[in-house]
Amino acid sequence: MAFDTACIAFDADDTLWHNERVFKLTQEQFAELLAPHVQAPDLDAQLLAAERRNIGQYGFGVKGFVLSMIETALEVTQNRVPGSVIGDLIAAGQEMLAHPTDLLPHAEEAVRVARERGPVLLITKGDLLDQERKLAQSGLGDLFDGVEIVSDKTASVYARIFDAFGGADRGMMIGNSMKSDVRPMIDAGGFGVFVPHDLAWDLEHADAPEDHPRYATLPDLGALPDFLRLRD
Numbered sequence: 001m002a003f004d005t006a007c008i009a010f011d012a013d014d015t016l017w018h019n020e021r022v023f024k025l026t027q028e029q030f031a032e033l034l035a036p037h038v039q040a041p042d043l044d045a046q047l048l049a050a051e052r053r054n055i056g057q058y059g060f061g062v063k064g065f066v067l068s069m070i071e072t073a074l075e076v077t078q079n080r081v082p083g084s085v086i087g088d089l090i091a092a093g094q095e096m097l098a099h100p101t102d103l104l105p106h107a108e109e110a111v112r113v114a115r116e117r118g119p120v121l122l123i124t125k126g127d128l129l130d131q132e133r134k135l136a137q138s139g140l141g142d143l144f145d146g147v148e149i150v151s152d153k154t155a156s157v158y159a160r161i162f163d164a165f166g167g168a169d170r171g172m173m174i175g176n177s178m179k180s181d182v183r184p185m186i187d188a189g190g191f192g193v194f195v196p197h198d199l200a201w202d203l204e205h206a207d208a209p210e211d212h213p214r215y216a217t218l219p220d221l222g223a224l225p226d227f228l229r230l231r232d
Helices: 020-034 042-060 062-076 084-096 107-115 128-138 154-162 178-186 221-230
Strands: 005-010 120-125 148-149 173-176 189-193 215-217
Touching: 005 062, 005 107, 005 154, 020 062, 020 084, 020 178, 042 062, 062 084, 107 120, 107 221, 120 154, 120 221, 148 154, 154 173, 154 178, 173 178
Parallel strands: 005 120, 005 173, 120 148, 173 189, 189 215
Antiparallel strands: none
């Protein structure tokens, strides 16, 4: 369908640059560190449960992930995990926070194409300092007319952000999370465009609104220019 889009926004992590693969690598290191101290075949599930419990307190990002790893390590070892392992987990978190920002294919081109239509925003959640660091390293910072680092992505958050750019009903959100980028944007009255990533955090899964007229899915950001042209 054709639409009059006043503003286009992009998610950051795993939409414009890689993120989840760093978490997956650290989670593998977590399992290796605990292996000599406990047999926990459901370690990943226990860590995920801790992350789910802690989101409300720690928010999204590396720091909350590290605290959840430490909490899980204490739980599965009945508080017998060596202090050296805790130290290694903290060091792993510090490495995550220093990891280079690697752009996904077509990221810069997609943002530049979106700019040809009007204002472009970056809307991401996570730790403020870490997201600011990644944006600075990405080289994309000057391409955005606004950057919003929020504690969570909800319909009301999108409505507030897009209100300054013609309203959510004339806005488009592009991202790799059905739960955070697509569904709440559609609930706010806007367009949600899903661009899947090979890796997805389990807590970001949600059903696709397949039949909704304001929903679309693209194989990657390289398809965005044609997608926008076809809907003019």
